[in-house]
Amino acid sequence: MGPAPGTAVSAPVQIASRYCGPPQSGNGGYTCGLLAEASGEHGAVEVTLKAPPPLDCELQLRSESGVTSLWDGEQLIAEARAATLPPPSIEVPSLSAARAAVSHYGGREQHLYPSCFTCGPHRAPGDGLCLFTGTVADGVVAAPWCPSAEDAANLPVLWAAIDCAGYWACAGATQESMLLGRMTAVFDRRPQAGQALIVVGRSMGREGRKVFAQTALFTEDGHCLGHSLQTWISLQRSNS
Numbered sequence: 001m002g003p004a005p006g007t008a009v010s011a012p013v014q015i016a017s018r019y020c021g022p023p024q025s026g027n028g029g030y031t032c033g034l035l036a037e038a039s040g041e042h043g044a045v046e047v048t049l050k051a052p053p054p055l056d057c058e059l060q061l062r063s064e065s066g067v068t069s070l071w072d073g074e075q076l077i078a079e080a081r082a083a084t085l086p087p088p089s090i091e092v093p094s095l096s097a098a099r100a101a102v103s104h105y106g107g108r109e110q111h112l113y114p115s116c117f118t119c120g121p122h123r124a125p126g127d128g129l130c131l132f133t134g135t136v137a138d139g140v141v142a143a144p145w146c147p148s149a150e151d152a153a154n155l156p157v158l159w160a161a162i163d164c165a166g167y168w169a170c171a172g173a174t175q176e177s178m179l180l181g182r183m184t185a186v187f188d189r190r191p192q193a194g195q196a197l198i199v200v201g202r203s204m205g206r207e208g209r210k211v212f213a214q215t216a217l218f219t220e221d222g223h224c225l226g227h228s229l230q231t232w233i234s235l236q237r238s239n240s
Contacts, residue, residue: 031049146194
């Protein structure tokens with residue numbers, strides 16, 4: 001028999017250093033996906049990051065009253081809850097356009113976090129995702145992705161795959177210093193191993209230090225497998 005409704009349930013978890021964003025903390029999308037998976041929700045999940053997720057140490061996942069949270073001792077790292085998410089409003093580029101966009105990737109020569117699991121140019125294929133989303137239109141970036149069997153079946157990795165495209169859609173060549181603050185996402189279907197996919201990100205404007213983006217993962221024929229809305233927090237002062 002399971003716990004009574006509203007009762008706290010706790011379980012240990014670690015974020016391996018392989019899944020870093022900044023060198024000393026977890027990739028935002030991967031961490032959000034970890035909580036989404038732990039929540040047991042089958043629809044959209046909203047995850048709010050409260051502090052940098054530490055790597056290679058025992059953390060606690062707690063579930064209580066519909067909220068799944070991640071803790072480092074007494075430090076709250078993130079919270080997840082069920083959410084609603086409208087269909088994506090991104091026009092998917094062709095696979096050839098996504099491939100061509102890689103040459104316009106803004107982080108190839110200079111990158112704030114070159115070891116990032118999702119988009120770091122210092123990561124080798126098979127170790128990182130090497131998703132180098134480049135500009136295909138004003139405020140829109142894209143890149144191709146062909147997931148391994150392991151990655152295609154791993155929900156936190158799928159969340160990571162649609163994480164950094166939001167940053168690059170908003171920051172572009174300026175590489176404004178930002179960290180993921182909130183990600184609401186849903187995957188209606190998992191990709192197949194070796195399937196040709198397209199990751200797309202679109203800038204959705206900003207309010208002061210809050211910067212908004214939309215991302216999605218599409219099949220070559222334009223079917224959306226998963227998508228997100230994101231709030232990034234600028235670490236620079238805003239003039240607005």
